[in-house]
Amino acid sequence: MKATQLYQAPSHAWLMFGRDEGKPEKIIDTNQYLVKGTGQAVLLDPGGTELFSPMLAAILQHIKLEELTTLFASHQDPDIISSLGLWDKALPDATLHAPWLWEGFIRHFGMNNIKYQGIKDEGGDIRLNDISLKLIPAHYLHSSGNFHVYDPLAKILMSGDVGAALEKTNAPIFVDDFAAHVKHMEYFHRRWMPSNRAKANWIARVRELDIDIMAPQHGRLFKGEAVAEFLEWFAKLDVGIAS
Amino acid sequence: MSDDNIVDSFIRVARIIANLDAILAEAKNLSLTAKNARVVALRAGDSASGFKPITNFIDEFSEQTIKTTTHISTLSNQLFKIALEAVRSTQFDMHVDNAATLTSTSQVVALQHRAKQERQYQTKKLEIALQDLESFFEEINKQMRSAEYIAVTSRVEASNAGEFSDSLQSVSDFIATAAKTIKQSVTVNLNEIHTLRGALH
Numbered sequence: 001m002k003a004t005q006l007y008q009a010p011s012h013a014w015l016m017f018g019r020d021e022g023k024p025e026k027i028i029d030t031n032q033y034l035v036k037g038t039g040q041a042v043l044l045d046p047g048g049t050e051l052f053s054p055m056l057a058a059i060l061q062h063i064k065l066e067e068l069t070t071l072f073a074s075h076q077d078p079d080i081i082s083s084l085g086l087w088d089k090a091l092p093d094a095t096l097h098a099p100w101l102w103e104g105f106i107r108h109f110g111m112n113n114i115k116y117q118g119i120k121d122e123g124g125d126i127r128l129n130d131i132s133l134k135l136i137p138a139h140y141l142h143s144s145g146n147f148h149v150y151d152p153l154a155k156i157l158m159s160g161d162v163g164a165a166l167e168k169t170n171a172p173i174f175v176d177d178f179a180a181h182v183k184h185m186e187y188f189h190r191r192w193m194p195s196n197r198a199k200a201n202w203i204a205r206v207r208e209l210d211i212d213i214m215a216p217q218h219g220r221l222f223k224g225e226a227v228a229e230f231l232e233w234f235a236k237l238d239v240g241i242a243s
Numbered sequence: 244m245s246d247d248n249i250v251d252s253f254i255r256v257a258r259i260i261a262n263l264d265a266i267l268a269e270a271k272n273l274s275l276t277a278k279n280a281r282v283v284a285l286r287a288g289d290s291a292s293g294f295k296p297i298t299n300f301i302d303e304f305s306e307q308t309i310k311t312t313t314h315i316s317t318l319s320n321q322l323f324k325i326a327l328e329a330v331r332s333t334q335f336d337m338h339v340d341n342a343a344t345l346t347s348t349s350q351v352v353a354l355q356h357r358a359k360q361e362r363q364y365q366t367k368k369l370e371i372a373l374q375d376l377e378s379f380f381e382e383i384n385k386q387m388r389s390a391e392y393i394a395v396t397s398r399v400e401a402s403n404a405g406e407f408s409d410s411l412q413s414v415s416d417f418i419a420t421a422a423k424t425i426k427q428s429v430t431v432n433l434n435e436i437h438t439l440r441g442a443l444h
Contacts, residue, residue, distance in 0.1 A: 001345075053338045056354075057345035065350050089335040089361065090354060110331055 001054040003061070004173050006213055006221070007154040011130045012037040014154055016215065017058050019169050024050060029169050030079050031217050033158050035151065036063055037128035042070035044149055044158050045080045045217050052083040056090065069094050070126060071114065074160035074217070075143035076102035078109075085110025097126055097135070101145030119147055136205060138162065140198035155212035162202065163230055164188055165219030175220045178229040184219060186237070193239040203235050252442055255435045256326050259376070260319045262428045262435075266383070267312045269421050269428075273305035273390075276421075280414040287407035293400040294411055300393050301418060304386050308425070311386070315379045318372065325372050329365040336362040366443050377436050380429050387429070390422035 001022075007014040018031040032055060033044040041063050047055055059068065068091060073081040076099075084096070088111050098106055100118030107116070123135040126149070134150040142161045149158040165171075165184035175181045193199055214222040214230060222230050281298040284291045336358040343351045394415050401411035 049334075053341035054345060056339070056342040057351070060342075060346055060348045060350050065354070085331055086335050086338055089332065089358070090339075 001051075001058040003058055006033075006215065007151075007156060009153065011153065012128070014151070014156055015062060016173070016221070017055060019171070019173075020051065020054055021169060022054060023169060028079055028218060029167070029171075031215065031219075031221075033149075033215060034059060034062065035128070035131075035133065036067075037131050039067060040069045040128040041067045042072055042126055042128060042133070043068060044072045045074055045160070046071055046083050046087060048079050048082045049086065052086040055083070065090065070128070071096045072126060072149060073098035073102075073106060074138070074148065074158075075099060075146045076105045077143070080217070081106055082109050084114070088112055088114050099143075099145030099147060102143075121145070123147065136209075138202050140193075140195045141202050142192040142194065150209055150211075152210070155210050156215055157206065157209060157211045157213070158215045158217075159206075160217050161188075161192060162234070163214050163216035163219075163222060164192075165216070167219050171220055173221060174223050175226045175230075178226050178233070181220065182233065188218075189234065189237055190239055190241045195240055196238065199234065199237075199239055203231055207231065252326060252439055253330070255439045256319070256322055259322075259432050259435050260316075262432050263312060263316055263319060266425050266428045267309065267316065269425050270305055270308035270312055273301065273418065273421050274309065276414055276417050277301035277305055280411065283407055283410045283414070284404075287404050287411070291400070291404040291407055291411060294397065294404060297393060297397045297400060301390075301397075301414075304389055304393070308383060308386050311379060311383050315376060315383075318376050318379065322369075322372050322376065325365070325369050329362075329369045332358070332362045332365040370440060370443055373436050373440050377433065380433050380436070384426060384429050387422045387426045390418055390425075394419035394422065 001017050002019040004016045005013060006016055013036045015034040015036065016031055017034065018029065020029070023029060027048065027050065030045070030047050030051065032047050035042045035044065043059070071087060071094060073096060081098070084106065092113055095115045095117050097117045097119055100120060103116055103118055119135050121137065121139070123137050125135055126133045131151070131153060134152065136148040136150050138146045138148045138160060140146070146160060148160050148162070163185070165181065166188055167184050211227050212223065214227045277298055280294070280301060284294045284298055287294070339351065339354050339358045343355055397415040397418065398412065401408055401415050404411050
């Protein structure tokens, strides 16, 4: 599991885990994000069951297990959170922040120890010791109860499935040529994003944020100008089309 | 327990529960038969006087069988939950072992130790639940041996019941068949339990 540091400050750091070479061939490649604060850390979209071992090994290179006090699931899908039943056994005292709408579904992955903190539709925040991460509503993009995570200090938006691209595990970490990258994203966004209205609502909300890095759960990350390029492209894209 | 064994164990638990339904249905039929036999014996009057106490026996053991089977049904449902925990702790143990091949921090070693303890605890719990279930099935087997004895006795009494002889004879036949069916289901379940327990070691 490859680890890439996205941000480093005295208060906290952002690490991205992904491009797992040991990943079984037919499952989708995913990006996991660890925000490491002082004595506390949050794992954003921890990933599927089959990723648990490499994720556990990768995380222990950076933090102690007790420091992982918080998990976040942007929505209910298996590639996001099916590892929950295993984290539940590894973390004796942790909290999962996830949309309130999906509690009854997410619990099917197995949850005896971890506490479920349902996120209200309007959003909220995740507080670690010295920092606060904003939970940005992204409903219907692509799940009916869905959130992204924005860090105002690091200026990073973890954008879940928005900005996702279906690529091989050896793809670079950042988008270097936006026009060339579109072909990896287009079908995914047309098919997995069901509503133009929801999309416009999300774009308006996100345009108000100061973003250096937009970090989706699949594929490459957008940095600097590529963020604005993505928002412009996405605004024009007609979504919710199956054919 | 390997991954294949885990799935196998779940299938075995499901088979046990499906078999239980068959036993319960047969026990309910026995209860109904006892009631019908009592009516026939009453009509037959003095000619079937020897049959009357037999209907009481049939009634008692069918009630007892229903009670035991219902209790086993509760135990079996608990068994699913216990088996699920055993599966999850086994998978967790395997995943942590896998993580230990990727990193050798002291935390992974500690986690490995914890995972193995948890797995042993859950396996033991499953083993105890299976033992309980086994003893209840043996209890049903005893009840069915009594039923077979009653079937033989009732055949003798039925032959003395004149025009009601055929009706009471069919009651005796039904008891014998039901007891045999239940015993067969119990044997299948005991075999399943035996294999399940073997897979835990």
